[in-house]
Structures are given as C-alpha cells and as structure tokens.
Amino acid sequence: MIIPKTMKIELRSRKHKSGNTTLYLEFYEKGGKRQYESLNLYLIPEKTDNDRRVNEATLKKALKIKSERILGICSKPEGKDVSTPATELSKWMDEYLLHLQKGERYSLAYQKHMRSTVNIVKSYLTHIHRPSLMMDKVDKSFYKNFLTYIKDVYRNMKSPNRPKPLSPKTMLLIQTDVNSMLKYAVEQGVLQKHPFYEQEKRETFVKTPSDRDYLTVEELKRISEVETGSPVTKQTFMFCCFTGLRHSDLLQLYWRDIRETEDGLQVYVQSMQKTKKSAVIPLGRQALEWMPERGTASLDDRVFTHIPLLCNADRALKRMTTKAGIDKSISFHCSRHTFATLILTAGSDIYTTSEMLGHTNIHTTEIYADVVMEKKVDAVNMLNGIF
Template sequence: MGSVTLRKKILKKGRVSLYLDFWPKIVNPDTGKLSRYQFLDIYLYKRPKNDTERFHNEETMALAQHIQASRILDIQAMKYDFISERMMKGNFVDFFETEKNKASKSDSDNWDMALRYFKDFTGTYIPFPQVNETFAEEYADYLLSAPALGNRNRPISQNTAVSYFAKFRATLRQAFKKRLLSTNIYELVDSISPKETHREFLTLEELQRLADTPCTSQVVYRASIFSALTGLRFSDIHTMRWDEIRGSRGNYSVQFSIDKTDAADYLPIPDQAFDLLGSIPDMDSLVFSGLSYSKVRSVLPGWLAEAGIKKKFSFHCFRHTYATLQLLFGTDIVTLSKMLGHKDIKTTMIYVKIVDSLKRAASTKIRLAENKEWLQLHKTGI
C-alpha cells in the first residue's frame, strides 16, 4: 500500500509551506505523468510570535492532517481527481484564450471573434466550477440574440452564432479532457442548428466569361481565378509564398503547414492555376504581393458587371464555384472534402444539395410540345 506523508518546506520571510509526499508516485490525470508532490497552498509561521500565530499554526496543521487523511482514502479507492482541484479554481476565460492561440492560421480570425463575444457575455473571469450546462445554454441564447459588436443595432446572423458556439463547445471538450471540468458539458449541450443559406457560384460558362473579361487589378484577377481553379480560401492565397509551391509541369502542388506543427499537407493544382502565379522574385516572397481584401471588395463588383454577371458575389464564392463544378464533373464527395480541407464531410455535403438542385432543374428543360393526339395515345397506351 502507498503512503502519504505530510512534509514542510521552509520559505523566505518566516513562512513554512505544507505539502504531501506520495509514495509510490501517482498518475496525474491532467498530464498522464507520474507525480509525487501536492502543495496544499497553506502555510505556517516558522517562529510564531504570539498566541494568534500559534493558534493559526495549530489550526493549519489540523487542516493539513485532515487533507492527508482524505488523500490516503482517495488513493485506497484509486481516486486521483483531487490533483485537479487547484486547476479547477482557474479561469475558464484564460483557458478559452489558450485554445484560441492553438487555432490554425485560416481559422484564427474566427476564434478571435468567438472569444470576444464570450467575454462580452461573461466578462474576463469565470471559474471552471461555474461553467455548467445552464451556463452553456444561456450563452447559446445570448449568441442567438447578441448584437453585433460593430453594429449594436442588429444581431449577428444565426450561422455566425453557430460558428462561435462551436468554438465554445470545442473549448468545453478540451477542458473536460484535461480534468478542468468534472462534467462533460460538451456532450450535454447541443450545437446551434445552422440556417440553410444560398451559396452563390459561377457556372463554367460564367467563369470562362469572367476570365475573358479585363480586370482593373491584375493581382485581383490572378487571385480570383486561382481560387476558382483550386478552391483555396482568401486567407491561404493572401499568405502563400513561393517556397510553398512544389513540383513541375503536370504535377504542381501547394504545401501547407498544419496547425503550427511540422506536419504538412499538399494540394495538387492544375497547370492553368500555376500559370496565374507569374514570375518568381525570390522563394520567400508572397506569390500574390499587393493583394488585400479591401482591394478585392473595390474591384470585384465592377469586374463581374463588365462580364455581365449579375450575382451577389464575394471572393469566397470562387471556392463555392470550385466545389460545385468539381461535383458536376464527377469528382466524388470524399475526394472533394479532402481537396477543400474539410475536417467533417458533412460540411462538404452542402455542395451535393446544390448539385442535386441543378440536376433537378436540368431534368425539366427538355419538354415536348403537347397536342391532343399525343395525349390520347399516352392515355390509351397505344
């Protein structure tokens, strides 16, 4: 049987720290590593000067001995959750910020806004024990009616609320894994249901027409058509460097680092997309130097109008165009999901619905002129 010994550590300024010494070592449920010591965060006076300080020492020692006895019972019952008690008193908002800092480059802005709305709801401090099922449901209700931080006169969209609440639930799941929450609130609280939205895209004929239409900005032209040919987001294109381009004619690809690790992912790109990149000034320079979203917003509407395209269209719609055309030309959903970098194939399924509706519309385009004789033959089966 293991032992739990109450020990003292002499500190500066005349104080003595009390801690428990476990033998053999026990597994810390937060780290999975063996741990020997638990500091109790209670202190004695090294040399008590009066009755008050002596009484304090007696009471503190009694408390430490009570904790020691409790730990012995815990170990006998193979219960080690007590190691997390100190961390459970921590700040959930700080933990949320830690999770935000782990976000991938393409998702960092979304995490930033999710944290801002969470702080707007709860402030900068809430201890872990106060984060429960009721709190999570109240936060979901808040997001569904929350005013936009930049415009207090209107609420955020439902799909924006879906995204921000998903970040909160992901943080809940990690907090439970690290034993910072005693209950798996992630499993108890449902995600906010997304609202079906129309995803605008260009037909192949429209995309060809746009590519044939002069644009007032060469960098916007190149980045836009490149996105339509590869499905890459603006954030990926904006930060793409020449040293991320790999391969040779017929075998080009773009290399991406994954979530601040050394692992890499490769996206094959067609030769036409590579031809849009232009010449290489130096390997660590930006491929689309001078590209900004403000420039895209100012140039894109006029370019679309010149091409005779009357659609409410943003840069991200080039990604929708890529996905929709890939499915129309026979690419399977699993491959497309990987090409788009979706973590969940359910995200990709929205494009299947778009293609199904296009096929349904196409199925009604071939119609024969009906006449009385044709109808009579049809009815009699002759």
C-alpha cells in the same frame, strides 16, 4: 485535498453521444459545495465478450480509486487536478485556451478562432456585471441568455460596416465553440451537466442549408471578360477558381512550388496557411491561362506580385460581379467554392477533391457535394415538363 469524515464520495457516470460512458467521482458534504474528480476512465459499448471484460476491469479500477479516496490514500492523484465548480468561468476558459495550445491536433487558426469566442463570452459576463461568475452558475438559464445576447445585443466592431450584427452562420459557429468548451468541462468534472442539452431546439441556432455562393461556368466567362480597374484582383481570383487556393496561400506561392511532372505542371503546397495540411493541385489549361509568365524570376520569387489586400480584392470583385450582371454576393474566398463545385460536377470523387482543397475533415467537402447533388436534382426535374 483533505477529505473530512463527513464527506460522501460517490462514483458517477455520464454517457456521451459516442456511446462511451465517462466515470468520475463526486465529493460532497451536507450544505457544502460539491467537488468532482475526473478519473480519465470510461466504459465502452459492450458488443463482444472482450468489451465486457474491459469494462469490468475499468469499473474495478474506478472502485479502487474511490476506496482510496474514502481511506484518504492519495487524495490527489499524481499529475491530475481535482476540479471544482467554484472555479471562475473566465479563468477556466483561459486554462482551456492553454490546453488547446499544448495539443498538437489544434491548428493555430482554430486556436485564434476559439480565443475570439472566449472574448465574446467574457463580453457577455461584463454585460451582465458578472465577470467573476463561477462555473456552477453555467446552467440552462445562463446558456439561454448568452444565445440571446449574441443574437440581439452583441455587435461586431471590427466589421467595415460596424457595428454589425452577427450572421446566422457566425452565431452557429460561436454556439459550436461554446459547446466544445463546455463538453470538455463536463469531461473534466468541472461541470455536472452540459446546459446545451437542456435547451428547447427552437432556442438554439441550427444549421441552415448551404448558402455558399459560387460561380457557374457561364458566370466565370462573364467575369473573365468584364473590364476592371483591378486587373491583378481579376487574375488572382480566376487563378484560384481553377486551383482552389486561398488568398493566404497565394501570398506564399513561389515559383519553386510550380513543378513539372509527367502529367504536366502541378502546384505543391507544403503547408496551407489555414489547415497546415499539404496539397498537390494539377494546373489545367484554364489555370495556366491566368498564371503569370515566369520570365527571369528565380525559384525564390513569388508567382504573383503586388497581390491586393483581401478586403480590397473583395470590394473590387463586388464591382466586377455588378458589371457582369451577376446577382450574387461574391468574395475572393468564393473562388474555392467555385473550384470545388466545378471539379465535383466534372466527375471528381469527393476524396480527391478533399485532398486538393487541403481539408482536414471530409465532412467539409461533403457540403460541396450536396450543392452539386442539388444541381443534378434540378436538372433531372427539368425533364418533368418535357414529357
């Protein structure tokens, strides 16, 4: 990058919610386009004298880089790119997906989910006839109109009931994904500011109280007794209600994963299909009642054979819940919600529950804890009418 003599260079900063302040350089000429360079330097909250000394050293380093840019020395730092808002949004999103692929902390499921969000953003660009929209046009108006698009225009064509509008939960997830992408763009100096924080709260999607359906003990008994033409679905669903396994994990469950310990049989999941995290789950009496007999099966044989496709299992479960007189929208995945709610209600601590579910974030498990607390509050309130 050749820096003209008429170009001004300023050291800028941007404070994040974490409390840290990112430092970056802004290059601009009168009437020209602004360019930005991320320095990968940040100031930390000054709570101690050592924090102050660290910030002074960081600021001195940033000012030194600024001086070098003014003098034309090392105008492009080694291994770093000088990003500019002239980058096309579509191309930048593709680069962001490559960034996720290179990062070890991002699971394949998360990468796949983010690709879906990128495709939705690209469909919006096509909708507004701006497939080559530049990053500097990703502003307050763009963001607001995109949210309107996914709410009122975009339809899920992969749904069995296609075209199907997006659920509030899905729209919130898309908003969260876009926010993550744009946050990274701001940190890299590609965007000057995050358009989400310029929106009115009423214009954005907000988290609603948890609507995760689960089965109570009484409802589980009714499901276990209902007659069905899909006995394997019933068996695998009930087993998952007492182990918390996903449908995808059940497909990869072999007899070698069922191990005898001093405390009884346990399921060892080396790598859950979604989170790639391991888990150890004790097999209680109820779970064992729904587990097949091993017979002559070898260690390399699956525990459950002829497992129905997830979509077929969900349809069978809807028929079963209707027969059992249960007015809830139950899918196969609700078995995990049921397991989490049951063991938390029984007294399991949230950390143990999180480990058995294979959650990578304790906050995900806290959702179930909130559900259990609501049940406890309701139970206590029932006493109000007695005395």
